[in-house]
Amino acid sequence: GTIGEGASSGDLRMSSYDFPYLTDGLKLVIVGLGIFAIPEIVSLLRQDRAISEEPQLGGGWLDGVRDWFANIWLSVRCSIIGVIVGVIPGLGGSVVDWIAYGHAVQTTKDKSNFGSGEVRGVIGPESSNNAKEGGGLVPTLLFGIPGSGSMAIFIGAIALLGSGQIEVGPAMLKNNLDITYSIVWLLALANVVGTVICIAASGGIAKLTTIRFALLAPFLFMIISFAAFQSGQNLMDLVALFAIGFLGLLMRRFDWSRPAFLIGFVLSGPAETYANQAVQIASSRFRKSFGEGIEYLFTPIVIVLIVITIFSVVLGLRQAKNIMAEGDVKSGSKRAPFVFMLAVTAYIAYAFYDAASIPSFSRDRVFPMFVAGVCLLGCAVLIARMILKPETDTIFADREFDGDDATATHGLWPTLGWFAFLLVLTSLLGFILALGIFLFAFLKVRAGLGTAFAAAYTAAGIAFMLGMAWLLNRDFPPGLLQEYADLPWPFT
Template identity: 45%
Template sequence: MIDTLLSALGTLLSFQHLFYMLIGVSVGLLVGVIPGLGGIAGLSLLIPFLYGMNEISALAMLIGLVAVIPTSDTFASVLMGIPGSSASQATVLDGFPLARKGQAARALSAAFISSMAGGIFGAIILTGFVVIARPLILSFGSAELFMLALFGLSMVAVLAGRSLAKGLAACCIGLVIGSIGGAPATGEFRMIFGFDYLYDGIPLVIVGLGFFAVPEIADLLRRNSAIASGNALGSGWFQGLRDWWANVWLSMRCSGFGCIIGSIPGLGGSVVDWIAYGHAVQTVKKDPHFGQGDIRGVIAPESSNNAMQGGALLPTMLFGIPGSGSMAVFLGGMVLLGIQPGPSMVGADLDITYSVIWSLALANVMGAGICLALAIPISKLTQVPFQRLAPFMIVLICFAAFQATRSLADLVALLALGVLGVLMKRFGWPRPALLIGYVLAPQAETYLYQALQFYGWDFVFRPGVIVIALMTLASIWFGLRNRVDEHGHVVPNADDAPDVPSFKAHLPQIGFAAAMAVLLVVALTDALKHGFLAQVFPLSVSLVGLTMLVILIPQLARGKTGHHSHFDAELTGEHVGQEGVGNLWGGLVWIAGLVALTALIGFYAAMLVFFPIFLTVRAKAGPVMTGLMTAGVAGAILLLAWALALNFPSGVLQDAVDLPWPFR
């Protein structure tokens, strides 16, 4: 084994392989920076070049690409509050507040160093783990996978915010959104309301952007200031390095989680960052201010998501089962190279496996190094007045959103969830709880059904199930003790929330809670139309959600001033009473404008109209500036679309007239 390891390392360090890996890393960083584009887009860019390439070089290139995507997607998460990919949603929670405090460079460098450490640590674990991975992966049956989904859901306890009822209701809404589309047991389509789009459920990227990016854009746009409030960019990356070093054990633990959870096929990588984040909140004792810019809220998810990619390699290579979306494409690449995954990967082909694992570590070093060098110049973006940045971000999130299914419906769904997201932010509904529910809904439902089919209720006595159940209970216990509110403080027992002592002022939040109840009732009535196996999950979830609202609504209506359930940013937020703060809906109206234009004339043409109008009317830019910026964006998007061979969403105009690409 040691011989194989060393010889694998030897071939890897030749100039040619490093060169190809650098190509992979560069493409990976590039697609990682752009939200919505992930491993899938990057690998489809590289695959045409794979023909005729030497096996190890081609693998190095593919690995270079896959490894660094969770590194560079941090830029969008930290600087703009846009979850760059599913792996960095949790990074937004503390990374973006740090950027707004003017500490973007610190957050970025801590994130990159954590990514590098996570990647390397992941590779070290994998080196030993790969030999015993096969039996270990086989010991995770549907029962254990169901328990892992519950373990993921237990993170809601710590992220539920001040009002537990509100947090659980938000989680139930997430679970309901996650159960839209085909039921796993019978294939019946739930809550589709006649829309073709909803048959497949709402894609993850739309949910992430709608609930996190849109509310931030709306919020920034009404204030008319730069993202960073201060002028300083923080003391730069030495501070980040020190932050990481001070939390090195947290980083190690989180990369361990990432590696193991990534290697279990079926759970998916999208929940790893939340588990790591939840873990940080549960265990950090000293001066926590999560959600308000705690650097440990950046270190934990970033350590785990790079390690997760390494873990996800195992089921891909040993069983031919992709552990994540980008691994599916990696698998396709392997097949094109003539490498068939299978048991031989730990036998005769062990050298390939090791060269893959160590390529991963090396690529992580390269990627983090390049990103560190770019961190300080790029974080200057946070000092640009936001109205100049806003049209780029609006176009960027729309571009990201329509990568999901490449249709106009993506943009409409983004807008609808964006409205919900803005309101949830306003009324203090914990969006992370909702997202965790959404991500885990299909897993929880499918694996519970499968476990019951295979084992009956006896599955609860399986040793693996009992172990994970104990972990889940511990997680809930620690979670409830360390629950943090929207100000990042551990939830106090006293009802001392800032509040306005008037029933009338509370009407909007009561109204929103009532609207959420209506949403759950809609889900409930839809569930009743289906057969038992298809209805039992959405039915029970919406009943639990409604119970929470039955508790919450009277608290909102009758609770005394400062009751812990009360929250309305429009009453007590720091912007209240300040000069020059615009309307809550301003940002959404602009996004809606772009979507409506797209419906009329197609996305590319709509963008060409939207950009100059926004810059002239909203940002008051001069004609030269407007022209240059529009041309720059038009060129960049065109190049990207051409490289990815994609058609933009079309509108009414395209149905009537046949236009050449890119207007088609």
């Protein structure tokens, strides 16, 4: 999250103007898709089966209602969390699900079922997810500050539909109070209508999970690549997607918490901004007098925040002993987890060195140095534990040792190689031409379809992409070919 130009002085961290892509940092869309989507797609594709063996959903609607009533206070608490987090601009839509999930885990005595179908792990996040939209409306309607990415789009839609006559913020409450109330009621109605539609369509959607995953994977790779490119309109977006996807695969394999990684990435920007402001204020107070600086550091709100932080860390460490990040993962040999730990430590050490090389008068070095320092301390503790503990300890969790990944039909590298094949072709021929070759080759070779079916599915996939690009007015990633040949759309 601290890669690129610093917000305070513009100093570069872990980047260079010789390689300008990283100067703007990594995009949330790319990180989210890489950390979660790529590992799950590769894992399912390796097993060469459908997601589910059951073509029909169970008829347990009443069971679901009973489960909700049995955990109604969890739903209420997570709804409150959703509203509170949703009010915080730029935070709610990204992390509220994981915060609620963590709360559900921490408040459950038997944590063994989390990661394998625990209903509380669904009720909590879904309650907070529905509630955070209402919370996001508070700063959006009152102050014109979007509470999330969806609220930012909402503000733009209001500006377009209102032809500039409606301004979200205090003026809207004063001059268009009827519209404000309509928005609130429509949000509530949309949740109800959306629920009804999902219930009605759930049977058909569930049947998608019975399709052999080898027939779905190439189209998922297609959509993910297109979405990642739209975040920055740069071919390097696809390279970053692949790199972060590879990191996500390793984190999943060794039972490192991917939600924690994403939460840290999302919060890094606001955390650094507020940290720089705090350092600036504290420095100003200390320059006036030592006593005034100490008084600022030990104000009641600071003490309360320190206590909450310490309590959260201690409680989190205690709970971490009772639940694994990725479910029940068996321990393997020491070598692979230890090598991954050393690689992560080396990266963090270099990040600390890179931040320390920034001039001392710049505040852009403070936050990354502090975070890297804390992480290095944690890495040292983990490395010491790895050295002292036997290989049966949970710290050596490895999905390649036992479970679905260990018995997968296809290997990790050949499966990941298909995605790399799409990216290499895109860099050479552009996205559409590369997509045609990739889809046909994948469906023919990997999925084992006949030539006619492979060609038909390929044509359908390309037609879908063309329709999406036309509706959204988006471009496709260009390749080396486009630099030397003037091709018509969509080959541009």
